Amino acid sequence: MKRKIIALLTDFGDTHYVGIMRGVILSINPNAIIVDITHNISRHNIAEAAFILLNTYKYFPAKTIFVIVIDPGVGSSRKAIIVKCKRYIFIGPDNGVLYPSIIEDGVEDIYIIANRKYVLENISQTFHGRDIFAPIAGYISKGIKLSDLGPKLNLSEIVKITFNKPIIRDKKIIGEILYIDGFGNIVTNIDANIIKKLCMGRRKISLEIAEHKYVLPLVKSYSNVDRGKPLLIIDSFNMLEIAINGGDASKYFSVKNGDKIIIEI
Amino acid sequence: MKRKIIALLTDFGDTHYVGIMRGVILSINPNAIIVDITHNISRHNIAEAAFILLNTYKYFPAKTIFVIVIDPGVGSSRKAIIVKCKRYIFIGPDNGVLYPSIIEDGVEDIYIIANRKYVLENISQTFHGRDIFAPIAGYISKGIKLSDLGPKLNLSEIVKITFNKPIIRDKKIIGEILYIDGFGNIVTNIDANIIKKLCMGRRKISLEIAEHKYVLPLVKSYSNVDRGKPLLIIDSFNMLEIAINGGDASKYFSVKNGDKIIIEI
Amino acid sequence: MKRKIIALLTDFGDTHYVGIMRGVILSINPNAIIVDITHNISRHNIAEAAFILLNTYKYFPAKTIFVIVIDPGVGSSRKAIIVKCKRYIFIGPDNGVLYPSIIEDGVEDIYIIANRKYVLENISQTFHGRDIFAPIAGYISKGIKLSDLGPKLNLSEIVKITFNKPIIRDKKIIGEILYIDGFGNIVTNIDANIIKKLCMGRRKISLEIAEHKYVLPLVKSYSNVDRGKPLLIIDSFNMLEIAINGGDASKYFSVKNGDKIIIEI
Numbered sequence: 199m200k201r202k203i204i205a206l207l208t209d210f211g212d213t214h215y216v217g218i219m220r221g222v223i224l225s226i227n228p229n230a231i232i233v234d235i236t237h238n239i240s241r242h243n244i245a246e247a248a249f250i251l252l253n254t255y256k257y258f259p260a261k262t263i264f265v266i267v268i269d270p271g272v273g274s275s276r277k278a279i280i281v282k283c284k285r286y287i288f289i290g291p292d293n294g295v296l297y298p299s300i301i302e303d304g305v306e307d308i309y310i311i312a313n314r315k316y317v318l319e320n321i322s323q324t325f326h327g328r329d330i331f332a333p334i335a336g337y338i339s340k341g342i343k344l345s346d347l348g349p350k351l352n353l354s355e356i357v358k359i360t361f362n363k364p365i366i367r368d369k370k371i372i373g374e375i376l377y378i379d380g381f382g383n384i385v386t387n388i389d390a391n392i393i394k395k396l397c398m399g400r401r402k403i404s405l406e407i408a409e410h411k412y413v414l415p416l417v418k419s420y421s422n423v424d425r426g427k428p429l430l431i432i433d434s435f436n437m438l439e440i441a442i443n444g445g446d447a448s449k450y451f452s453v454k455n456g457d458k459i460i461i462e463i
Numbered sequence: 464m465k466r467k468i469i470a471l472l473t474d475f476g477d478t479h480y481v482g483i484m485r486g487v488i489l490s491i492n493p494n495a496i497i498v499d500i501t502h503n504i505s506r507h508n509i510a511e512a513a514f515i516l517l518n519t520y521k522y523f524p525a526k527t528i529f530v531i532v533i534d535p536g537v538g539s540s541r542k543a544i545i546v547k548c549k550r551y552i553f554i555g556p557d558n559g560v561l562y563p564s565i566i567e568d569g570v571e572d573i574y575i576i577a578n579r580k581y582v583l584e585n586i587s588q589t590f591h592g593r594d595i596f597a598p599i600a601g602y603i604s605k606g607i608k609l610s611d612l613g614p615k616l617n618l619s620e621i622v623k624i625t626f627n628k629p630i631i632r633d634k635k636i637i638g639e640i641l642y643i644d645g646f647g648n649i650v651t652n653i654d655a656n657i658i659k660k661l662c663m664g665r666r667k668i669s670l671e672i673a674e675h676k677y678v679l680p681l682v683k684s685y686s687n688v689d690r691g692k693p694l695l696i697i698d699s700f701n702m703l704e705i706a707i708n709g710g711d712a713s714k715y716f717s718v719k720n721g722d723k724i725i726i727e728i
Numbered sequence: 729m730k731r732k733i734i735a736l737l738t739d740f741g742d743t744h745y746v747g748i749m750r751g752v753i754l755s756i757n758p759n760a761i762i763v764d765i766t767h768n769i770s771r772h773n774i775a776e777a778a779f780i781l782l783n784t785y786k787y788f789p790a791k792t793i794f795v796i797v798i799d800p801g802v803g804s805s806r807k808a809i810i811v812k813c814k815r816y817i818f819i820g821p822d823n824g825v826l827y828p829s830i831i832e833d834g835v836e837d838i839y840i841i842a843n844r845k846y847v848l849e850n851i852s853q854t855f856h857g858r859d860i861f862a863p864i865a866g867y868i869s870k871g872i873k874l875s876d877l878g879p880k881l882n883l884s885e886i887v888k889i890t891f892n893k894p895i896i897r898d899k900k901i902i903g904e905i906l907y908i909d910g911f912g913n914i915v916t917n918i919d920a921n922i923i924k925k926l927c928m929g930r931r932k933i934s935l936e937i938a939e940h941k942y943v944l945p946l947v948k949s950y951s952n953v954d955r956g957k958p959l960l961i962i963d964s965f966n967m968l969e970i971a972i973n974g975g976d977a978s979k980y981f982s983v984k985n986g987d988k989i990i991i992e993i
Contacts, residue, residue, distance in 0.1 A: 201758070203754060203758070205747070205751070207744075207747075210645070211503070211645045211742075212476075212477065212499075212501050212502060212503040212742065213501050213503060213644065213645045214472075214500055214501045214515045214518070214519050215644075215645075215699075216499075216501070217470070217472075217498070217499060217500030217501050217519055218500075218518075218519050218522045220498050220499070220500075221470070221498070221500075221519065221520075221522035221523035221524070221527075222522050224468060224496070224498065224523065224524050225522065225523060225524045228466070228468070228496075228524055231754070231758075232498070233747070233750050233751070233754065233762070234742075234746075234747060234750070235744055235747030235748075235750075235751075236742050236743050236744045236746070236747050237742060238741070238742040238743060241646065241709070242709055250744045253744070253748075254744050254747055254748050254751065255751075257748045257751035257752050257755065257858070258751035258754065258755060259751070259754050259755045259758055262751075270685070270686060270709060271684070271686050272684065272685065272686075273683055273684030273685065273686070273687075273696075274684040274686045274687070320701075322697075322698065322699040322701070323683050323684060323696055323697060323698070324685065324696060324698045324699050324704070325698070325699035328522070328699060329699075379743065379745075380740070380741045380743045380745075381771065418803055418853050419801070419802065419803030419804040419853060420800070420802065420803065420854065421800060421801050421802075421803070421804045422803075422804070431803075431853055431854060432852075432853060433852065433853070433854045433855070434745075434852040434854050434855035434858060434859075436850075436852070439854070444771070444772055444800065475910070476768070476910045477741075477742065477764075477766050477767060477768040478766050478768060478909065478910045479737075479765050479766045479780045479783070479784050480909075480910075480964075481764075481766070482735070482737075482763070482764060482765030482766050482784055483765075483783075483784050483787045485763050485764070485765075486735070486763070486765075486784065486785075486787035486788035486789075486792075487787050489733060489761070489763065489788065489789050490787065490788060490789045493731070493733070493761075493789055497763070506911065506974070507974055535950070535951060535974060536949070536951050537949065537950065537951075538948055538949030538950065538951070538952075538961075539949040539951045539952070585966075587962075587963065587964040587966070588948050588949060588961055588962060588963070589950065589961060589963045589964050589969070590963070590964030593787070593964060594964075
């Protein structure tokens with residue numbers, strides 16, 4: 199039998215909550231290959247997890263089953279869903295965390311998890327990663343028919359989240375901070391194509407970061423500036439990133455997610 | 464050959480100490496499936512590890528081999544033991560960390576690790592996870608007879624630890640804090656059955672947390688209260704938990720393991 | 729087919745940067761076994777990673793493929809290399825991080841990664857772990873000929889790093905701090921053989937730690953001194969280690985990597 203990959207994304211950190219999910223999956227399908235994306239999503243940060251999933255899922259083999267447990271509404275009436283897409287299957291709470299990825303991959307069918315036969319016997323009020331999402335992933339990896347798991351849902355019925363696009367007006371690109379990574383690198387929502395089109399060939403860019411003005415070099419390697427110096431670079435998200443060579447840009451510029459980034463064209 | 468699962472529980476954090484253990488196991492049995500429970504046990508906290516193991520092991524497939532390295536006495540005369548139970552095998556230092564789990568699973572045989580043939584040639588004074596526990600797990604996963612590993616030990620000869628049960632008297636449930644998780648959720652030693660029996664149908668509960676009085680709602684979902692507000696809930700340990708929706712209850716209430724929780728019935 | 733082990737060592741922490749690398753490897757070779765050494769190397773600390781690799785690689789099965797991404801020069805002109813050694817294969821940036829390990833294992837061939845056929849189509853400026861090192865490891869694990877990956881390089885052409893050896897003069901051993909582990913244990917560059925030869929049978933040792941004088945017991949187990957008390961021990965690196973039983977020696981002695989340790993013989 200071909201071994202199926204189950205990829206986990208949670209905000210649990212390195213805790214037994216993840217360990218238990220691994221145990222539950224292997225109890226149902228000892229041949230599953232469990233892979234961690236990361237468990238270090240900021241607690242309850244649905245938008246951050248959605249952004250990370252969107253930029254990660256496509257690097258996994260087709261047919262990977264993604265289990266996403268960023269679930270501030272656990273125990274409430276929020277639905278638990280399975281989304282069958284063109285290349286992948288996504289499982290998680292219906293709170294928007296899956297939305298950008300499933301739209302990009304191409305939604306085929308959405309199911310509400312409803313069949314008590316494929317979840318743990320006792321469902322707690324606080325840990326559906328263990329009681330619902332892990333067992334469902336285990337059974338799907340064994341080939342259970344998705345239509346056995348619960349009724350279908352229309353795409354229009356699930357929770358949506360979208361990322362703001364930058365606005366271009368008055369010779370300015372008005373963007374914002376989408377994500378700050380573990381190194382403190384600041385990932386903006388201004389993508390490489392916009393920079394190529396509007397800042398073509400420029401070595402220095404004038405910009406406002408959270409209402410303070412700077413002129414920063416646009417470089418091809420962090421090491422193009424001295425250690426401790428700020429820079430702009432097109433990063434691995436293919437986005438404009440504000441970074442410090444060897445340092446923490448989010449601290450240097452005192453910024454947080456959602457702060458405005460305004461570039462003068 | 465059926466592939467065997469080896470589950471690791473340590474207080475090493477994300478360090479090469481865990482990486483080396485994985486390497487040692489795979490050197491002996493490349494077909495072993497190594498699964499992390501967590502490596503984030505508070506350093507040297509045997510009681511915490513015992514509690515986490517007790518609440519985790521049963522979610523793993525039967526015949527899983529558990530390797531527990533919370534080992535403040537490494538290099539001293541404390542024994543290293545293997546406990547064959549009804550469904551699982553447990554390996555670790557004889558300091559009580561295995562005790563609650565092996566009793567629950569049902570002890571069949573206990574062995575002292577003594578045969579130098581199945582451990583690394585050079586045994587360090589500081590890292591028996593690498594030198595003793597990992598190789599023993601590797602050989603057991605390959606099917607070596609447990610009785611080849613060392614002499615038997617009686618259950619009465621190993622180190623015991625037990626968790627305090629709550630006391631019910633004078634219309635009070637006198638419990639304590641068993642565990643504080645990575646989110647700051649406070650897990651008490653008062654289980655769901657006691658609450659069902661003695662607080663049946665109540666929506667609010669009067670209690671003392673570390674000698675301060677509160678009246679808190681008993682809810683079915685963290686999100687039943689506003690973000691930042693305290694609550695009581697039956698959690699994934701099936702225990703009464705004191706939590707803050709989206710916050711850190713251990714900081715909010717300034718408490719630590721062992722602090723008293725007194726409920727007025 | 730025999731399943732190949734790919735061992736990862738990075739300074740990425742628990743982030744999606746590691747998760748993506750796992751996905752890329754499995755997309756190329758779903759049968760690869762991915763093992764984490766640690767991702768907790770201090771950011772950009774090439775010497776620390778080199779030391780950890782040197783003390784870890786030999787515990788893995790022969791033919792393990794090591795992928796090391798401590799890469800402050802990503803996007804610059806630093807080379808990306810593959811080193812075929814006697815027992816293992818090492819992949820990483822040519823910044824010295826591989827050097828001590830490949831010398832010890834025995835270098836057979838070194839290749840520059842140059843063939844665009846075996847890396848991702850779009851190579852970012854900031855994340856060669858994903859774009860170059862992970863895919864190369866995936867293809868090597870599938871049996872691709874190393875000579876297909878790029879031109880050969882001589883050992884004399886790659887970046888070297890070496891660890892200082894202690895100096896013995898004037899009845900003193902003048903060493904230094906090589907590494908401080910996650911517990912705050914201080915690992916010196918003074919190995920067990922020097923201690924055996926020069927401090928044979930001594931129970932107490934006079935030494936200077938970062939210019940302050942101490943007399944510390946040389947013990948066989950951390951627990952030979954009371955909790956919170958300092959000690960010397962031969963550790964799992966087979967080095968003289970300065971530790972606090974149950975505590976953090978690096979804080980206690982206020983030291984950092986490279987600080988001098990001087991022992992009076």
